[in-house]
Amino acid sequence: MSNIVNRRMTLQRYPDGMPRDDDFAVVEGEVPDIGEGDVLCRAIYLTVDPYIRVHLNPRLAKGYAPLLPIGGVIPGEAVLQVERSRFPGLKEGDFVAGFGGWQDFCALPGASLRKVDPTLGPLSAHLGALGMPGLTAYAGFTRLAEAEPGQTVFVSAALGGVGAVVGQLARERGCRTIGVSSSAEKCRYAVETLGYDLCLDRNQSDFADLVAKACPEKIDVNFENVGGDVFWAALHSMKDYGRMIMCGLVSDYNNDELPSGPDLAPTLIRYIALKRLVMKGLMVADFFNLYPEFQQVVGAMIRDGRFRHKEYIVEGIDNAGRAMIDMMEGRNFGKTVVRITDDPTL
Ligand SMILES: NC(=O)c1ccc[n+]([C@@H]2O[C@H](COP(=O)([O-])OP(=O)(O)OC[C@H]3O[C@@H](n4cnc5c(N)ncnc54)[C@H](OP(=O)(O)O)[C@@H]3O)[C@@H](O)[C@H]2O)c1
Numbered sequence: 001m002s003n004i005v006n007r008r009m010t011l012q013r014y015p016d017g018m019p020r021d022d023d024f025a026v027v028e029g030e031v032p033d034i035g036e037g038d039v040l041c042r043a044i045y046l047t048v049d050p051y052i053r054v055h056l057n058p059r060l061a062k063g064y065a066p067l068l069p070i071g072g073v074i075p076g077e078a079v080l081q082v083e084r085s086r087f088p089g090l091k092e093g094d095f096v097a098g099f100g101g102w103q104d105f106c107a108l109p110g111a112s113l114r115k116v117d118p119t120l121g122p123l124s125a126h127l128g129a130l131g132m133p134g135l136t137a138y139a140g141f142t143r144l145a146e147a148e149p150g151q152t153v154f155v156s157a158a159l160g161g162v163g164a165v166v167g168q169l170a171r172e173r174g175c176r177t178i179g180v181s182s183s184a185e186k187c188r189y190a191v192e193t194l195g196y197d198l199c200l201d202r203n204q205s206d207f208a209d210l211v212a213k214a215c216p217e218k219i220d221v222n223f224e225n226v227g228g229d230v231f232w233a234a235l236h237s238m239k240d241y242g243r244m245i246m247c248g249l250v251s252d253y254n255n256d257e258l259p260s261g262p263d264l265a266p267t268l269i270r271y272i273a274l275k276r277l278v279m280k281g282l283m284v285a286d287f288f289n290l291y292p293e294f295q296q297v298v299g300a301m302i303r304d305g306r307f308r309h310k311e312y313i314v315e316g317i318d319n320a321g322r323a324m325i326d327m328m329e330g331r332n333f334g335k336t337v338v339r340i341t342d343d344p345t346l
Pocket of ligand 1: 132136158160161180181202225228230247249250282284285327329334336
């Protein structure tokens with residue numbers, strides 16, 4: 001492969017707030033060699049997920065999302081096809097998912113790769129509804145939320161990789177589902193296609209009142225994906241003994257500093273105590289053992305048409321940075337993925 005170039009999207013500087021196009025740049029490199037136990041893969045689809053922004057934020061990056069050095073390849077999961085294997089369980093042509101980052105080719109330990117079954121659903125869905133975001137939703141909803149039929153489930157970022165799966169699992173469970181998104185068009189799609197009972201536009205000036213009016217019986221489960229004003233509006237409308245599944249806070253990922261202002265801990269603690277709320281932290285890594293069960297359940301829903309998923313597919317690695325900006329500004333319509341090369345299953 002000596003004459004083949006590996007195009008890699010790299011970080012030029014840490015974004016100052018919302019990322020800009022020139023925070024990223026494509027550089028050309030060589031296709032990597034592989035050692036014993038490794039697999040050389042070609043990327044077909046790259047994911048654009050909020051956690052990637054955490055790797056680029058010196059305030060937030062640590063632990064599970066370490067800070068990416070300047071010049072580093074943007075990290076993230078990808079759906080890949082095996083080009084060459086020195087790992088016994090994988091052969092040329094197999095489809096896998098792994099943390100190859102935003103580049104054409106990557107060399108990864110075979111043991112770190114997850115086999116992708118293209119009969120379960122489209123390859124790209126293995127980065128969304130059938131992948132890590134979908135598993136996050138499945139684990140949070142089936143293992144933590146304790147939602148009963150007839151109860152109200154509130155889902156922020158309702159059309160995204162996590163939210164669309166939570167909303168549809170809750171609908172299947174017989175819950176009343178209320179989504180949150182950022183435009184009338186997205187809210188219409190959430191109701192008409194994803195089957196939410198209602199979807200509220202977080203950009204409306206009276207958003208907290210809209211939430212209160214939409215939940216006369218209050219919220220049993222808040223699946224928290226965004227934080228900020230949406231979180232506070234949900235908190236005000238929680239039912240006694242409600243559960244708050246703390247999944248993510250995308251509204252904070254572009255902040256270089258914590259927002260200044262009053263200490264809100266007393267308000268938060270008062271609400272939790274008076275309403276006897278339960279807040280449950282969710283980390284998908286605790287639930288990787290659920291992959292087979294989750295893919296069977298959601299895969300069956302996709303195949304028999306009960307599950308709808310929309311993807312925001314951006315073409316080419318050059319546009320991957322722009323795709324991240326679109327997602328952070330809510331311009332994505334569904335799960336964001338970047339197509340790097342022709343999908344051989346289409
Ligand atoms: N705990 C875990 O293990 C785990 C695993 C995976 C994901 N997560 C978290 O789950 C959340 C959703 O992830 P995802 O992959 O499904 O992302 P996503 O929903 O596909 O994309 C992010 C969405 O967040 C909304 N958003 C962006 N900026 C916002 C802001 N300032 N305020 C409110 N909403 C904003 C936008 O949706 P609208 O335009 O529709 O409002 C945007 O489309 C993220 O917080 C992520 O970090 C956690």
